[in-house]
Each structure stands twice: as C-alpha cells, then as structure tokens.
Amino acid sequence: MNLVLFDLDNTLLAGDSDYEWGQFLIAKGVVDRDHYEAKNRAFYEDYKAGRLDIHAFLAFALRPLATHPRTQLDAWRAEYVETRILPMITPAARDLANKHLDEADLVAVITATNRFVTEPIARAFGIPHLIATDPEELDGRFTGEVAGTPCFREGKITRLEQFLEARGTRFDCLTNSRFYSDSQNDLPLLQKVKHPVAVDPDPSLRAHAEAHGWPVITLR
Numbered sequence: 001m002n003l004v005l006f007d008l009d010n011t012l013l014a015g016d017s018d019y020e021w022g023q024f025l026i027a028k029g030v031v032d033r034d035h036y037e038a039k040n041r042a043f044y045e046d047y048k049a050g051r052l053d054i055h056a057f058l059a060f061a062l063r064p065l066a067t068h069p070r071t072q073l074d075a076w077r078a079e080y081v082e083t084r085i086l087p088m089i090t091p092a093a094r095d096l097a098n099k100h101l102d103e104a105d106l107v108a109v110i111t112a113t114n115r116f117v118t119e120p121i122a123r124a125f126g127i128p129h130l131i132a133t134d135p136e137e138l139d140g141r142f143t144g145e146v147a148g149t150p151c152f153r154e155g156k157i158t159r160l161e162q163f164l165e166a167r168g169t170r171f172d173c174l175t176n177s178r179f180y181s182d183s184q185n186d187l188p189l190l191q192k193v194k195h196p197v198a199v200d201p202d203p204s205l206r207a208h209a210e211a212h213g214w215p216v217i218t219l220r
Contacts, residue, residue: 018044177195
C-alpha cells in the first residue's frame with residue numbers, strides 16, 4: 001500500500017487553521033478579544049518554537065465548542081471556511097493533493113488541529129481521510145475535553161497506527177509512505193516515513209531537512 005500524508009497548517013494551507021479559528025471567534029464577538037487574542041497568540045508562538053503544551057492549548061481551544069450549540073457552531077464554521085480558509089489554499093497545494101489522490105492508494109490529512117475545524121478543510125481538498133485531534137462529544141454537544149490521544153508530535157504516530165490498524169494493515173507493512181510537513185513538531189513522524197518532505201519549513205525543520213538530504217519544497 002502506498003500512503004501519502006499531509007500536515008495541514010502552513011503545509012497544505014498558507015496559514016494556520018487553528019489560529020485563524022480563534023481569530024474568527026474574536027472577530028465575531030464570541031470570545032473576549034483582549035484575553036483570548038493574547039492567549040491565542042502566545043500558544044501559537046509556543047507551537048512555532050516547538051514548546052507547546054498541547055493539553056493546556058486544547059483546554060483553551062476546545063472551550064468555545066462546549067459553550068455553544070452545534071447548529072450555531074456549524075454556521076460559524078461554514079462562514080469561517082469561506083472567509084478565512086479558502087483564501088489560504090494555493091493552486092500549488094491543490095495540484096499536489098490532486099496528484100497524490102490520482103496516484104496513491106491512501107491519502108490522508110494528519111493534523112493536531114481538532115476535527116471540528118478541519119473536517120471541511122480536508123473536504124475542500126477532496127482528501128477522503130482525516131486524522132485529527134478529536135473533541136469529546138456527549139449527547140450531541142462538545143464537552144471541551146479531548147477524546148483519545150491528541151494528534152500532536154509522537155501522538156501523530158499513535159493516531160496513524162490506530163488509523164491503519166482499523167483498515168487491516170500496519171505501518172511496517174506499507175509499500176511506500178510519504179509525509180509533507182512544515183513543522184519541527186512533526187519530526188517524529190517525518191523520521192518514521194520512507195519519504196519525508198519539508199514544505200515551506202520552519203528554521204529548525206529546514207536545518208534538519210538539509211542536514212539529512214530531505215526534499216524541501218514550497219507551495220506558496
């Protein structure tokens with residue numbers, strides 16, 4: 001089986017969907033601007049620096065999902081995708097996704113950003129599989145907690161292995177595997193696949209990619 005994985009934020013997207021969701025909620029007046037914007041920016045800087053406390057971030061990021069009904073959240077999400085996400089999708093990113101959709105046996109987005117935010121984004125690329133951090137739901141409402149392992153750093157490997165096992169295969173049985181990412185946070189999974197590709201990488205990932213002879217590409 002030939003597997004192709006795409007990170008989402010700052011890889012397929014020319015921007016960060018998690019950060020932009022927070023900024024969208026601020027613009028809509030859903031959350032307090034001064035407090036939420038400062039925290040959102042601080043977590044984003046921690047992520048870029050490779051020091052993010054994923055559990056602290058998710059406690060912050062998933063809270064708004066727990067305080068509003070699903071119908072309202074769905075309406076906000078549709079507007080967010082239209083106004084914030086579609087402008088981040090470059091022709092080069094679409095072309096690369098389409099190339100692998102034509103050629104690979106299995107194509108998936110794998111992202112630390114939660115599934116509620118990222119489901120319509122994967123659909124916008126036509127990518128049929130999404131491995132993401134799962135917000136916990138109870139009786140049709142989000143609880144503000146995480147279900148299972150966050151899909152972050154080594155957690156991406158755990159979640160990928162679970163995804164493959166559910167399809168009757170294992171990582172070491174794959175004929176080929178490729179992963180596109182921009183972030184040093186994805187080094188655990190990049191080091192596991194047969195063909196790691198750095199996409200518009202952060203400085204740490206660029207240095208690692210160049211030192212190890214990995215391809216470095218741009219989709220911008």
